[in-house]
Amino acid sequence: VRQWLRRYAALIRAAWLVDLQYRAAIAIWMLWNVTEPAIALGIWWSIAGAGAVQGFDRAEFARYFFGVALVNQLALAWDAWYIDRWIREGEMNFRLARPIKPVHEAVADNIAYKLRTASVVLLLWILAALVWPPVRLPFAPGRWALFALAALLAAAIRFLNGYATGLLAFWTTRATALMELQFGVALFLSGRLAPLALLPPAVARAAHLLWFPYVLAFPVEVLTGAVATPADYVRGFAGQAAWLLVWWAAYRAVWASGIRRYGAVGG
């Protein structure tokens, strides 16, 4: 265990320093990730001006979309695009030659990147809450701890989902297209554009059969208090655990058979 801690500390430090070189790019990506929920909030704010929408008033929309911005920053998954290029252009080779699997490097990269960016989003939320009462949350350390767990699981599910999909590049040149497809569907099914309660009921029911609500809507609703009963918590965390297992198994299977198939020349 101590050896792994040392390895991860080194990998995270390296990733942190690499990120330092891309400060401007990271700031722009972060701005983009905050812009999308801000636009959605603006639209719902305008719609809710005429009265609450199915029980959601303006302040609730504000808290929900601040939560979306934070959880989305924590659970982003971009690895598929890198893996796709690494496999296509042979940059996978030197990663395979290293003494630990490439996935550990990717996990460390995620931790370093998200520590930096999510803390900025959190800071922005705290500053906003100082001057804008609608986005203040009641003081509830227990709920915040559950939120931290839900957000961690969400990040893990999306990471494994993205990593496994990216590894399909061993077979196809369209692995990133599959990610785009999921991204488009997730706009609705994970609650990025609207709380799931505002979707047509049949769509919302279908969403709960997939992993999408568990990577965004569920952690956000834990934070805002929409998930409140023990039964809701159990259902949510059980769903997260199940999908984490599914995508972990998918990653293991795709990696094991893909790496046997892989052969590259040059680079």
Added chain:
Amino acid sequence: MTRPGPLERFGAAARVLGALWRVNVVEELQYRANFVASLLGTLFWMAMALLTLALFFRHTTRLGGWDYWEVVALLGVFNALTGVIEAVLRPGIGELADEVRSGRLDLILVRPWRSDSGSRPTPSGGWDGRPRPRACSRLSSPSAPRSRSCMLSGWRS
């Protein structure tokens, strides 16, 4: 040798532009599956945009004074203009940064015509006389070991 007049220069530029355009169209059509996929991708995102509007207008009839069909028309205008920009400007500009980073720009600079506009020959190929770092270049021998900076340069671009 006399300098060519403006009319001849314009004619030559038009011929080069035409040739470059033909090459690009042929290149694009060569990957037929890719072409179909990007067509489907465009349709998919258009459908997602319409569904987004449908979602908002499920809960209201007007948005900032605009009704559903007015916003759909706005979306259409936006898509049309974006399409023109994507077709004419985007691909080349997007690739330029990658070419500078990877060293492939060298290859373009030694050509007799500027490949971005094709409007005028580059007098000296833009070469500044100093040797360029070649460690990351595709032109370097494939067996050459990559430096650490090369390994990282493709990290997050």
